[in-house]
Amino acid sequence: MADDGIGLRVVEHIVQNGLDRGFDAVDLADEGIRLLFYLNKETEKIVLVDAADLGLPPGEFRLFKPEDVASTKEMKRLTTHESDVLAILDLARRLGYVLPPITILGIQPGDLSPRLDLSPALRERFDTYLRVALEEVRKDGS
Numbered sequence: 001m002a003d004d005g006i007g008l009r010v011v012e013h014i015v016q017n018g019l020d021r022g023f024d025a026v027d028l029a030d031e032g033i034r035l036l037f038y039l040n041k042e043t044e045k046i047v048l049v050d051a052a053d054l055g056l057p058p059g060e061f062r063l064f065k066p067e068d069v070a071s072t073k074e075m076k077r078l079t080t081h082e083s084d085v086l087a088i089l090d091l092a093r094r095l096g097y098v099l100p101p102i103t104i105l106g107i108q109p110g111d112l113s114p115r116l117d118l119s120p121a122l123r124e125r126f127d128t129y130l131r132v133a134l135e136e137v138r139k140d141g142s
Contacts, residue, residue: 002111002112002117003118003119004112006107006118006122007029007048011026011027012027013130014133032088033088035085039097039100041098045101047136049107051112052104058109059107060108061125061129063136064104066102085104105129105132105133105136107129
């Protein structure tokens, strides 16, 4: 869905260009519930890149922690294809999962139509998203 695929595009670029040295770049777009597999003592940190309605102009972005925001997505039920990361993390907390430090790079989408390419607003800033995501992954947590 156009800009909704920004996280996938960033992961693909990281993997295809061998930038994933020292960490795993994982696409969770179709099965967000798989995030649970990474909530353990071995995972040092998680950086999620995703489209997020932040009320900003298309292409703008923010780094934030899950506990700093609340989901406005209305859900009838949680499924294996669920894409509401905040709901998945809430479920994980309630089930006693170990949550490593998590940062979300939320990017304001401009186009959510059924197409494969990113809107011009996100295409123009793609290198910035990539740089910010990699800096966050490589940031020393101490």
